[in-house]
Amino acid sequence: MTLMKSLMGAAASIALTAGMALAEPAIIFDLGGKFDKSFNEAAYTGAKKWADETGGSFKEIEMQSEAQREQALRRLAEAGSNPVVMTGFAFGNVLGEVAGDYPDTDFVIIDMVVDAPNVTSVVFTEHEGSYLVGYMAAQASKNNTVGFIGGMDIPLIRRFACGYAQGAKAANPDTTVIANMTGTTPAAWNDPVKGGELTKAQISQGADVVYAAAGGTGVGVLQAAADAGALSIGVDSNQNGMHPGKVLTSMLKRVDVAVYDAFSRGTEQPGGFSVLNLASNGVGYAMDENNAELVSAEMQATVDAIADKIIAGDITVHDYMSDESCPALSF
Amino acid sequence: MQTMPKWADIVLIPLINLFLAFFISGLVILAIGEDPVAAVKLMVEGAVGSTYGWGFTLYYATNFIFTGLAVAVAFHAALFNIGGEGQAALGGLGVALVCLMIPWPHWTVALVAASVGAAAFGALWATIPAYLQAKRGSHIVITTIMFNFIAAALLNYVLVNLLRPAGTMDPASAKFPEATHLPTLSDILNSVGIPFAARTPANVTLIIALIACVAVYYLIWRTKLGYQIRAFGKSEPAARYAGISSVKIIMITMALSGGLAGMMAINNVMGEAERLILNSVEGAGFIGIAVALMGRSHPFGVLLASILFGFLYQGGAELALWTSIPRDLVVVIQALVILFTGALDGMVRAPVEKMFLMMRKGA
Numbered sequence: 001m002t003l004m005k006s007l008m009g010a011a012a013s014i015a016l017t018a019g020m021a022l023a024e025p026a027i028i029f030d031l032g033g034k035f036d037k038s039f040n041e042a043a044y045t046g047a048k049k050w051a052d053e054t055g056g057s058f059k060e061i062e063m064q065s066e067a068q069r070e071q072a073l074r075r076l077a078e079a080g081s082n083p084v085v086m087t088g089f090a091f092g093n094v095l096g097e098v099a100g101d102y103p104d105t106d107f108v109i110i111d112m113v114v115d116a117p118n119v120t121s122v123v124f125t126e127h128e129g130s131y132l133v134g135y136m137a138a139q140a141s142k143n144n145t146v147g148f149i150g151g152m153d154i155p156l157i158r159r160f161a162c163g164y165a166q167g168a169k170a171a172n173p174d175t176t177v178i179a180n181m182t183g184t185t186p187a188a189w190n191d192p193v194k195g196g197e198l199t200k201a202q203i204s205q206g207a208d209v210v211y212a213a214a215g216g217t218g219v220g221v222l223q224a225a226a227d228a229g230a231l232s233i234g235v236d237s238n239q240n241g242m243h244p245g246k247v248l249t250s251m252l253k254r255v256d257v258a259v260y261d262a263f264s265r266g267t268e269q270p271g272g273f274s275v276l277n278l279a280s281n282g283v284g285y286a287m288d289e290n291n292a293e294l295v296s297a298e299m300q301a302t303v304d305a306i307a308d309k310i311i312a313g314d315i316t317v318h319d320y321m322s323d324e325s326c327p328a329l330s331f
Numbered sequence: 332m333q334t335m336p337k338w339a340d341i342v343l344i345p346l347i348n349l350f351l352a353f354f355i356s357g358l359v360i361l362a363i364g365e366d367p368v369a370a371v372k373l374m375v376e377g378a379v380g381s382t383y384g385w386g387f388t389l390y391y392a393t394n395f396i397f398t399g400l401a402v403a404v405a406f407h408a409a410l411f412n413i414g415g416e417g418q419a420a421l422g423g424l425g426v427a428l429v430c431l432m433i434p435w436p437h438w439t440v441a442l443v444a445a446s447v448g449a450a451a452f453g454a455l456w457a458t459i460p461a462y463l464q465a466k467r468g469s470h471i472v473i474t475t476i477m478f479n480f481i482a483a484a485l486l487n488y489v490l491v492n493l494l495r496p497a498g499t500m501d502p503a504s505a506k507f508p509e510a511t512h513l514p515t516l517s518d519i520l521n522s523v524g525i526p527f528a529a530r531t532p533a534n535v536t537l538i539i540a541l542i543a544c545v546a547v548y549y550l551i552w553r554t555k556l557g558y559q560i561r562a563f564g565k566s567e568p569a570a571r572y573a574g575i576s577s578v579k580i581i582m583i584t585m586a587l588s589g590g591l592a593g594m595m596a597i598n599n600v601m602g603e604a605e606r607l608i609l610n611s612v613e614g615a616g617f618i619g620i621a622v623a624l625m626g627r628s629h630p631f632g633v634l635l636a637s638i639l640f641g642f643l644y645q646g647g648a649e650l651a652l653w654t655s656i657p658r659d660l661v662v663v664i665q666a667l668v669i670l671f672t673g674a675l676d677g678m679v680r681a682p683v684e685k686m687f688l689m690m691r692k693g694a
Contacts, residue, residue, distance in 0.1 A: 061652060065610045066503075067599070071387075074530060075652060078383070090501045093606075101530060154500040184491040185502055185609055 025263045026059035026081035028072050030088030032189035034062050036216035038236040043087045046259030069094045077102040085262050106269040108262040113273045121273035122258045127163030129283030131317045133233050133251045134167025137209040138175045145176045147207035149198050149221050151214035152188040153181035155321045160213040162326035163317050169328050178202050182217050192220025199224035240290040248294050250286040279311045335687035347679050352667040365656050377649025378642045386531020392641030396540040397595035398619025399633040400547050405588040406628040409564040414475030415592040416616025417482030418453040422593025423600040425452030427607035430507040441511040445601050453593015454586040461585030465578040504607040513602045534602035544630040621669040
């Protein structure tokens with residue numbers, strides 16, 4: 001009995017000291033996995049960059065199923081992690097409930113707005129970035145047909161598709177845009193096989209540039225496009241290097257910057273919500289040695305000019321999420 | 332003649348199995364370059380070292396009690412119900428419909444209604460394979476596992492198209508109304524003066540699970556129906572000769588089994604998430620098989636095995652959180668436990684029996 005008591009006492013004191021030493025940030029990766037080469041991986045890159053630069057360490061959890069979200073959040077908050085950053089809209093509901101229980105913890109959510117005093121929300125203008133890559137896709141397409149493959153069918157991904165279609169139509173009004181979604185559940189973020197099948201189907205319909213906005217599913221899209229000799233467009237992270245010379249460009253969504261900034265601010269989160277857009281380099285398109293031959297200087301100049309016009313407000317890209325409709329594409 | 336005493340069968344062999352499973356798990360942890368002793372310590376501390384850990388361990392255990400009992404009841408009739416996953420998912424749908432459609436005045440009333448809803452949906456889902464087995468001879472193992480996939484697809488459809496509130500992106504139902512929220516274990520214990528960590532998911536359903544254990548014991552060993560189920564399980568021809576209808580027993584047993592699996596949903600859907608989400612069962616339906624195997628299909632054994640698996644789940648989550656040991660390794664540990672307690676049971680049993688025989692000869 002006494003042994004048990006002292007053991008438990010020791011355990012408690014260890015837990016206590018561990019709790020005090022931990023004011024380190026934490027990040028939760030949503031379904032799709034940390035190394036999805038896309039959205040979650042961008043978040044990981046940002047976190048790692050912060051750790052490398054500051055020598056700090058951070059906690060991380062990868063979601064395995066929908067049911068773990070609340071538990072993961074609570075566990076990190078209970079353990080004293082601060083700030084707690086999470087990637088993905090799906091945390092919205094859960095965070096709305098959990099945040100109030102931990103007023104001293106700062107939460108940062110990416111891709112969703114949660115209205116609570118200790119939550120900072122970061123959203124991106126994906127339609128603007130997608131507009132640019134859509135413009136490039138239409139220019140690169142020889143068949144005047146471009147494809148779009150989304151992950152889970154949600155308004156957020158339709159926003160990507162809508163911006164893409166608008167860009168493609170702006171470059172060439174005769175462009176046909178074929179859009180498909182991988183699925184209706186979070187499993188669609190990590191289904192490269194189905195992504196590949198959809199890509200093959202789109203290519204057989206004449207698409208020669210395919211844009212994947214599907215997290216880990218995009219790996220299959222890029223692979224299938226490269227195998228079939230078509231061009232593809234990556235998303236979120238710079239995916240040009242996955243198939244050098246076969247990926248036209250990548251629509252960058254600087255989740256890494258968002259995470260890096262959140263970690264750097266530590267417990268001094270601004271709250272409210274911030275929009276990372278083209279003007280703030282929150283979205284954009286990727287150029288590197290892997291796609292230098294695919295994108296001519298002329299093409300690049302045109303796209304940059306378009307980007308400037310969007311920033312200046314001369315071109316307004318319709319945001320699907322503003323009214324749940326898209327002028328350039330029907331779902 | 333029994334070759335070894337009952338206690339050895341019930342206690343010793345599972346313990347040896349467990350020990351072997353943990354020993355090999357330790358080797359695996361060693362192989363990936365982590366310290367197995369520290370890992371075990373972390374698991375124990377995280378799962379049972381604080382009331383916070385207990386809150387999670389007991390929550391998982393509650394899930395496993397229901398699915399374990401479901402499998403155990405079917406085992407007694409020699410039916411291998413591996414559709415607990417789907418039946419629990421359907422039970423979740425029952426709970427969600429009950430909680431969302433009717434404005435309940437108080438949680439006690441809602442709990443009774445939700446239990447009935449969960450059990451009814453789970454039972455209904457299990458009686459389809461049961462009917463196919465009883466009348467058409469389709470093997471229950473094949474049909475129940477297939478029905479897991481159908482259940483998953485059905486829930487996808489319902490959540491995405493029917494239950495998802497307008498304007499949200501996440502495929503989940505609306506939050507259940509305040510009146511249906513179940514009191515947690517900490518609410519109950521704190522109200523009688525026992526300190527227990529708040530914000531843990533273990534809730535009043537645990538008590539229902541314990542009642543279910545007693546009820547299953549009473550049913551199987553103290554009622555006529557239970558006798559019929561066991562007789563049918565031991566020998567179908569003999570049971571038929573004694574005038575027991577095989578169709579009736581298969582249907583009733585599977586309905587009971589599915590109902591128990593479905594009732595898990597009052598714990599995870601009503602008690603914890605308070606809304607219906609995708610994959611809310613989280614594999615508990617399959618863990619139930621291991622729990623029933625390990626518990627020798629006895630409600631008390633199921634209870635103990637459930638707590639063990641609850642410990643593994645919660646300890647494993649802690650392990651994944653605080654070390655670089657991936658969560659997948661916990662699945663390896665669970666798999667080893669299942670392998671040793673289920674599949675490799677004979678490997679341990681034979682030498683132990685031999686040992687007891689030798690001891691008897693010596694005496």
